[in-house]
Amino acid sequence: xxxxxxxxxxxxxxxxxxxxxxxxxxxxxxxxxxxxxxxxxxxxxxxxxxxxxxxxxxxxxxxxxxxxxxxxxxxxxxxxxxxxxxxxxxxxxxxxxxxxxxxxxxxxxxxxxxxxxxxxxxxxxxxxxxxxxxxxxxxxxxxxxxxxxxxxxxxxxxxxxxxxxxxxxxxxxxxxxxxxxxxxxxxxxxxxxxxxxxxxxxxxxxxxxxxxxxxxxxxxxxxxxxxxxxxxxxxxxxxxxxxxxxxxxxxxxxxxxxx
Numbered sequence: 701x702x703x704x705x706x707x708x709x710x711x712x713x714x715x716x717x718x719x720x721x722x723x724x725x726x727x728x729x730x731x732x733x734x735x736x737x738x739x740x741x742x743x744x745x746x747x748x749x750x751x752x753x754x755x756x757x758x759x760x761x762x763x764x765x766x767x768x769x770x771x772x773x774x775x776x777x778x779x780x781x782x783x784x785x786x787x788x789x790x791x792x793x794x795x796x797x798x799x800x801x802x803x804x805x806x807x808x809x810x811x812x813x814x815x816x817x818x819x820x821x822x823x824x825x826x827x828x829x830x831x832x833x834x835x836x837x838x839x840x841x842x843x844x845x846x847x848x849x850x851x852x853x854x855x856x857x858x859x860x861x862x863x864x865x866x867x868x869x870x871x872x873x874x875x876x877x878x879x880x881x882x883x884x885x886x887x888x889x890x891x892x893x894x895x896x897x898x899x900x901x902x903x904x905x906x907x908x909x910x911x912x913x914x915x916x917x918x919x920x921x922x923x924x925x926x927x928x929x930x931x932x933x934x935x936x937x938x939x940x941x942x943x944x945x946x947x948x949x950x951x952x953x954x955x956x957x958x959x
């Protein structure tokens with residue numbers, strides 16, 4: 701696919717993402733119906749409805765590209781695809797159920813192991829992030845669209861890390877020390893990728909956790925905005941693994957976190 705085709709696909713999903721985001725809030729306000737999945741994690745009728753809306757639209761605009769969604773995937777079937785969509789209709793379901801504002805809606809197009817297109821909706825913050833290639837990451841907020849490029853929005857002498865946990869492991873703490881981190885904020889969901897792309901935070905590190913659909917959309921937005929994304933060991937962070945499991949992760953806003 702060329703750049704214009706990727707742009708058309710990404711922008712062709714914006715209306716649906718906004719509609720799905722509004723629907724997620726409406727269903728929460730009406731009272732969610734919650735079940736527990738086999739892995740012990742919760743799923744709500746909000747997750748399932750958002751999944752229906754997003755996957756239906758993707759099927760319409762790319763009928764020949766497979767869709768792999770957290771809510772419908774068969775983990776017993778190995779992924780052999782080279783081009784496919786990854787969908788996590790609501791990342792941060794626990795936050796969603798609790799009425800918090802960091803849950804996100806996610807879709808990414810993976811082409812030859814690289815997350816190329818990414819859309820991340822943040823309904824309660826009225827934000828939508830999307831990207832379709834290098835130097836093509838955007839934030840829609842208050843009906844205005846602006847390009848984002850990881851430009852630092854914090855003081856130059858302050859390096860702020862994000863964490864999924866209140867008590868990160870020693871491995872993560874030691875990695876953050878390498879980059880002279882002097883402040884840390886806990887944050888849920890793929891929103892972490894987006895706020896690094898926006899320049900509000902500098903770094904995020906994680907051991908092997910979650911699945912590819914949790915990261916792919918945010919990855920495209922951050923990487924295409926200029927962030928450096930790798931494994932903790934410095935290797936390439938790629939998609940399309942047969943079991944969908946993530947590697948370790950390191951996101952840096954730039955090589956020089958003070959700049």
